Amino acid sequence: MARGEAVFSEFVRGFETRENGFLLQPSNSRDLQQRLFSMLQGCKSMRELARLHAQLLVNGFSQKNFLITKLLSFCVSSNNLYHATQAFDMVKEPSTILCNQMIGAFSRSATPETALRFYNRMRASAMAQPNSFTFAFLLGACAAAGTSLLKQGEQLHARILSAGFGVDVYVQTNLVNMYAAAADSATIEKARKVFDDMPHRNVVSWNAMLAGYLRSGDAPSAFRLFDQMPERNAVSWTTMIAGCAQSGRSRQALTLFREMRRARIGADQVTFVAALSACAELGDLEMGRWIHSRIDRGASVGERRLVSLNNALIHMYAKCGAVQDAYRVFQEMPRRSTVSWTTMIAGLTIHGHGDDALHLFRTMQCMKEAKGEKPDAVTFIAVLNACCRTGRIDEGYRFFEQISQVYGIRPSIEHYGCMVDMLSRAGRLSEAWQLAKTMPMQPNEAVWGALLNGCRARRDVKLASQVVDRLMELELEPAHAAGYLVILSNAYAAAGKWDEVRRVRERMVKMGLSKPPGRSWVHVNGVLHSFVAGDRSHRRASDIYRMVGEIAARAKLEGIAPDTSQVLLDVEEEEEREAFLQHHSEKLAIAFGLISIPDVGEPIRVTSNLCICSDCHSTAKFVSKAFGREIVVRDQNLFHHFVDGCCSCKDYW
DNA sequence: TTAGGGTTAG
Known part of the structure; x- marks a missing residue:
């Protein structure tokens, strides 16, 4: 008895004596085969399938390829590769179709390389002749593996041509897809070559090529191709x-x-x-x-x-x-999936509900029975971020340990980045610095950036300048480099070190850097209104500036002084600094929201491309109280919900 | 023995 048959003997014994109407002695073998065939076609569960499989064996149909094919179809569609393999292994002379089903299933599995291994076995034992389906599936496996099976894919390409399957549209399309999936400039050219040589293309061939262009930093080529598509x-x-x-x-x-x-x-x-x-x-x-x-x-x-x-x-x-x-x-x-939980945890955190986020994570950890809902590396980034935002350092350390010890995940640079961020925000700068220097990989921009942010908040100019030195050793986007230098110069300005301010400014000029302009958006009646600092281009500019002035005057009456510590470095006169502050894009957007969005309980929603400065932050708090309006500002990292003079970030951003 | 391959793309 073959290995697989033993597994089903239990079922078989059950059926020899039991009711289940359909098990009869094969009075007419052809009829029974047909009946089994249609039962397999209507099969609803793996349990039912196992029963049918047992019947198949009892009646001596284990070598009937067309029945086994139907059986495999169900196994494959319910992702039961184990049962599929068992059924397949029983067949002494599997057909090409049966082999193709296995290869197809392996190619779509988490381990597409097993499809190639199966194919090699198929060739070595000459169990069946490959056909165009076989090659299409194999190329699909190579595509699914990205670049790691590209070498084998190229060998397959050669074999396809020599075996005469290079004329099949499916095979050609899969070749395009395989090269396009690898997505670098060299393979894209190969994909295009196959694509151009195709005598007949279908919409799938075009789509595969399109996706390839988009996957490889080449949108113009994608748009060109998109425009040329016949359908x-x-x-x-x-x-x-x-x-x-x-x-x-x-x-x-x-x-x-x-x-x-x-x-x-x-x-x-x-x-x-x-x-x-x-x-x-x-x-x-x-x-x-x-x-x-x-x-x-x-x-x-x-x-x-x-x-x-x-x-x-x-x-x-x-x-x-x-x-x-x-x-x-x-x-x-x-x-739900792991992604659902992770997305929700991250969402709560950016809205200042870090404690709820952590609560949700603990709930997730309790859901042991749920498959596909286990925390993964990304979940832990969200969780550590929640600890960071709530200042829960001990818990952060505990979760960090769980990553490897409980979940067997090796912490990545992102996890270390969160830890550095967490320590920096809590003002434990020397600990953060120590961790950055001793972590098992080279710190990246995010790690040093987090530490720099901590230095700014704690006004540690000395450490800030060391961190900026580290940052400048990295290859940065000019806008980012400018941003870090501005932070450093502001730190010097706050400490009254004007010589240093000038030195940083000279450094920026020498590097040809300037700070990217801050921009804010607000939606009013479905129309997007965009503002930059000092913007007077808006149709209602004079009304907006009148409102900005009113806000400032009322704040002054309440004894709220402008916070000029984060003003651009080249404006050094106090009056100018104040004027500049007043015209930050966030303030213009809020003022416009106030005069154009009726107060019916909906918040004024502003989106900003940079991080909100502390003066705009305190202005928004003031407006939310003085004007009784809820304001929601989305900045580069988080949301600030301003209600009745308070912000959801608890002044911690 | 007529029966059969989730063929390929987001």
Whole structure:
């Protein structure tokens, strides 16, 4: 008896004596085969499948390839590779189709290289002749592995050509996809070569090429190809939308999303995921809500909503300042993944609900029975970040230890970065410095940046200058380098070290750096209004500046002095500094919100591209109290909810 | 023995 048969003998014994109407002596073998075939086709569970499998064996059909094929189909679609392998191993002379099913299943598994191993076994034992399906699946396995199976993929390519399968559209498309999936300039050219040589392409071939261009930092080529496409389907549009959203072209992504609607191509769940990610990036709550309502309206009966679509909604709401809506989506999800929990934990944290975030994480840890909901490396980044924001250092250390000791994950530089950030914010600067110097990898920009932020808050000019030296050894984007030097110069200015201020300024000039302009946005009636510091281009500029003046005057009456410690270094006269402060883009956006958004309980939502300065922060607190308006400011890192004179960040950002 | 391969893209 073959190994696999023993496993089912238990079932078999059960069936020899038991009722289960359908087990009869094979009075007519052909009829029984047909009956089993249709039963396999209608099979609903692995349990039922095991029963049918047992019957198959009892009746001596274990070598009937077409029955085993149906059986494997079910195993494969329910992700039970173990049972599939067992059934396959029983067949003495497996057909090509049976082998293809196995290769296909392996290619889609977490270990696509097993597909190639299976193929080698298939060749060595000459169990069946490969055909175009075989090669298509194998190329799919190479594509799934990214670059690690590229060498083998190229060998396959050669074999495909010599074996005469190079004319098959599926094989060709899979070749394009494999080279495009590796996504570097050399393989993209190979993908394009195969693509150009195809006598007939279908929409999938075009989409694979499109995705390849977008995957490799080349949007122009993607747009060129997109324009040339003879036919575009939902996948083509989604590829473009997702590609744009992932490369910082979120506005363009939403433009494409609207064009897609105009072209009357129906968006599906994956399209919505991509569009929502663009909304999240832009903080476009109105569009996000609109998409949510479309999803609810368009949900067809019986269609299960993708977990990732709900995750995208959570992420969108959290990033658009509507954390309660994010939480509602999270609560109502019928199924959750690790990503759902992680997204929610991170969302709560950026809104100043770090304690709730940690509470949620503990709940997650208790859900031991739930599969696919275990914390992973990213979850721990969110968790450590929550500890950082709440100043829970002991807990932070405990969780940090759990990463490796309980979950067997090697802490990455991001985890160390969180720890340095946590210590820096708590003012434990020497500990943070020590950790940065002794951590097992070279500290990166984020690590030193966190420490620098701590130095600024604690006014430790000496350490700040050492940290900036480390930062300048790295390859930085000019805008970032400028930002760090501005922090250093402000630290010197606050300490009254004007010579040093001048020296930093000279350094910036020599490096050709200037601080990127601060920009703030506010949505009013679906229209986006954008402001830079000192901006007078707005249609209602005079009204806005009148309101800015009123806010400043009322604050002064209340005895609130402007905080000039974070003003740009080249404005050294006190009066000028105050004037400059008053016209920060955040203040202009808030003032415009005050005069143009009716007070019906909705907050004034402002998005800013930099971190809010301490003067704008205290102004927003003042406005929330004096004008009785809730203000939500999303800056580079977090949300500030200003209500009745207080901020959700507890003045800690 | 007619029956069979979730072929490929987001």
